[in-house]
Amino acid sequence: MGKLGNEMKVLAKHCGGSHKTVNDRIHIVQRFDHHLRALNVQIQRVTQIKVRHIESYIYERLAQGIGKRTLQNEMAALRAVLQQAGRKQIAEHERLTNKSLGLSGASRNGTRQAIIPDHYRHVLETARAKDPGLAAVLELARLMGLHSQEAVQSVQSLKTWQQAVERGDTRLTVIFGTKGGRPRETVILDTGAVRKALDNALAVAESHNNRLINKPDLKSAMDYWHNQAARMGLTGAYSPHSLRYAWAQDAIRHYLAQGFSRKEALAMVAMDLGHGDGRGRYVAQVYGVGG
Template sequence: MSTNKPTGAPSKPNKPRSIEAKFMAASLHKGAGTLTKQKMRTTFRAFASHAKERRYGPVDPSTITEKQLGNYVALRIEAGITARTIQNEMSHLRRALRGAGRAELADAVTNAKLGVPKGTRIGKGRVVDERLLAQVLVNAQTDTRAWIQLERYLGLRREEMIESHKSLKQWEKALARGQSFITVRHGAKNGRVRDTFIPPQFRERALAAIRAALEVTTKRQYLVNSPNDKAAKQQVHGRFAALGLEGEDSGHSLRRAFCRDNYEYYLGEGHSAKEALAMCSRDLGHGEGRGRWIWNNYLRATYEQQA
């Protein structure tokens, strides 16, 4: 039987892509991790809303103008969006320009030229309050306690902790054999696998945290029992906040405490501050070239507070 369409039958028109989709497609001319894609999509959605409000028409990375980019920046400033967020958004938009073959424009529309405010890269976050943490661990449910301990004693990001059920047995074997590193693979930012150093004096507590998490997974498939990743993050955030791990003592303060411990270990081993920060950056999954950033965003506020 012939499957050809009858002569003269109207062909189904292709649905035009949205502004957001056009920018997203152009921005993916090179690889991007899941988190980066999510952030870019948020940027392009915001820009698409702006373009429709201003009636730019079917704007895309091949037609967008410097004036339109400047108008977008002005709107974001007026809306009270933080400088760092606007800087990130412009980075995403420039990436789409380059993907559309407009590298010259991408290089020309600098933050200064577009009026993007300068933001500081110095964070105000400090390590978790140890007295609060001790009380939280007493009050936490068994599975929540395991989540907290993994983030605090292994320095895991939230996504890495949620996905850690895939690695717990390997980590247990490694530390039980006396190895100094665990390999963080699942949930790692931008898919960057790393080896995280666990100092000898902290190995037993890290091993205890892993075994507590393994005990949770003997009763269910996942460490965080939720239907999807978004629900898992919401569940963890809600449990932590209910226990008091919020604000200055949010979940990220647990990672800062891990960083502080490793930093002081490296200094005690005779490394310079620069070397110690580079190694902490590696342990946290930021690479060895971001030591100054690690100091400003993970440690500075804590040590200044103690001074």
């Protein structure tokens, strides 16, 4: 990484936000720096960045088939870094609006589907035959509506969750791998299934150096999870996130059955997923939940 990349990285850190947001922003500016260097653009300071440089980057990303929602986020990161560097004029330039760049009109509707039971069973059986630890992570993700990172780091909470289930608690606290590092509470939809999955995961972990995914660090564990999940059939519309979609739909039905209104049920599921109660409409839109 050159001088420009290093300067942008420092600025990206200073923009603030959660650990994940900062990390994502750093990756974006590094990609932008790499794009300019690949084109042999000889600039070394953020003060030298021109409108055409950012246009060129976004058009290349569009040509690569990167989604508009993703590119809106990338532009937001680049604007934040430019603002941080005092380049407000460039950050707010009319040629760099989402509309001018051809990024407007992207839908937040969920692009993936809730995994269907037959496909889930097939993937789980394949995982059990290949790697019991991976299968345990997969099962917890489906039964608790976990993000991939939460599922991969779930081994750290297995005993706490097991004790909570034994006490008769109706909710479990998710701490590790959450977005922004904010703990969240999620409702137990099927106590028997969750208890069985936790007992199994603990047994697997005890025979695997207290790990479910036997990798030395989080990055290699996440890479392994994503690669293996795709090989087993969790890809496209049925990505690992489809497990969370299916859980969200189950949770909606759970709350409706308890007598909550649809609006209340959506708000409850939004909180269970870690989005906050004000994002019920978002949950309905992104997770495509009925009810």
